[in-house]
Amino acid sequence: MxxxxxxxxxxxxxxxxxxxxPNTPAVLKEVQRVLRRGGAFYFIEHVASTDESSWTSFFQKVMNPTWQLIVDGCNIRKTTWKDLEDANFSELNLRHIYAPTFLKLVNPHIIGYAVK
Ligand SMILES: C[S@@+](CC[C@H](N)C(=O)[O-])C[C@H]1O[C@@H](n2cnc3c(N)ncnc32)[C@H](O)[C@@H]1O
Structure with a gap:
């Protein structure tokens, strides 16, 4: 930006x-650069399943390379919540949800906001 x-x-x-x-921390750094102090970053992102024993997690791991080829580089194994936790926001409100999509591979989402 x-x-x-x-x-x-x-x-x-x-x-x-x-x-x-590929570099989510760089995106978050740029978001923090443009935000004023007290400004908010709102997000909703599909992410890797946090339940490693689930079928969704299994199929995400198996399908990710093919998925990335077909869907223009889209990575269904992102752990974006960790990048948000590691970024230096003063406040982070984040929820893991299952989006109402029929495609189980992209069901796990995070939604929330962070404050600079
Ligand atoms: C799955 S689409 C989502 C589009 C829209 N935000 C939505 O929610 O419907 C992903 C978008 O990320 C954009 N994108 C990919 N890499 C980007 C980058 N490095 N900087 C900014 N936008 C990027 C793509 O152009 C594409 O529009």
Missing amino acids: TSVADASMDVVVCTLLTCFV
Whole structure:
């Protein structure tokens, strides 16, 4: 977001973005750069299943390489919640949910907001 000045935004919203970016911490760093102090980052992202013993997790692992080829690099094994936890936000409100999609591979989502 090179055209956006430092600390100039009240809110940044990302929906279903991080599955497409190899370096999520770099995205979060850029979000923090443009947010003013107290500004909020809202997100909803599909992620890796946290239940390692589930069929969803198994099929995510098996299908991810093929999925990435077919769906333009989309990664269904992202652990974006860890990147958010590691980023230096002053507050993080994050929930793991199952989105109402018939495609089980992309059911696990995180939704929430972080405050700079
Ligand atoms: C799954 S689509 C989601 C589109 C839309 N945000 C939505 O929720 O319907 C992923 C989007 O990420 C965008 N994208 C991928 N890499 C990006 C990057 N490095 N910076 C900004 N956008 C990117 C793609 O252009 C695409 O529009």
